[in-house]
Amino acid sequence: MSATCAPVSVDFINPFLNSAITVFRTMLGCELQRGKPYLADSVQPKHEISGVIGLSGKAIGTVVLSLEGPVALKVAEAMLGEAQTELSGDVVDAIGEVTNMIAGSAKAQLEHLNMSVSLPSVIMGRDHKVAFPGDIRPIAIPFDSEWGPVCVQVGLREQVD
């Protein structure tokens, strides 16, 4: 199967990396420190909460924003302007919205792919994994922050006309 694997082009990484940094800075007042992006197929990160959103157009793909619970509470606190103590519906909505903003900002930078975003969904469950199709090699972009680690995974496949 490796012969048909399509690694995400480096051209696709920077828009998502930059979007994550910009959204966290401008919407949440949180500075992300970028780590080294890696191919995520062999080491699938496990997390407590993941925002998942689809992309379709001249490329189809998925963006996954993964966080631990305490980081998700901080994200929601910054979005909502009040302390959050449990993974409520408001926290879920905040994570979905941040995922949506990262994907939306990145797609605007990838205008030639003419992509649109789907509805975000938010996965909750300790140590869940989000797997991509076997012929996609998603890139994981790890970040650190004052709130804790954050990871953005992106898998894209360009469509052949």
Place this chain on the structure above:
Amino acid sequence: MSATCAPVSVDFINPFLNSAITVFRTMLGCELQRGKPYLADSVQPKHEISGVIGLSGKAIGTVVLSLEGPVALKVAEAMLGEAQTELSGDVVDAIGEVTNMIAGSAKAQLEHLNMSVSLPSVIMGRDHKVAFPGDIRPIAIPFDSEWGPVCVQVGLREQVD
């Protein structure tokens, strides 16, 4: 928040219900018995494996196919033609592909919404939940089968031009 909730129209349920039945019958040789669809926001089902795929066009949405591990092994066995004993990459790919086929077949029946599908992703983790945005009221369509229960959740929001 309930004032802004948009329940999935009943017009949207049947295409997904019929697609699930048809895909399981024709691709997997498995007859699904439909249960009663319900609004999934209050009772989010927990599962071991979920295939998630986004839709975008004149409506944006998400389709989630949820299964327990033993059912996922049976699905993959039927797709691949050989016994499956663990949740391998091949099993993950089979679940993603079945999710893709259900969403693809349903979108073809909802031609007026001009939707395209994203890449499927597959969530693994005991007792994970898949939550939709708070302003979406997804419909859960439960099915029973000789392999065990299967659930399809659909959340859609029509886009205003």
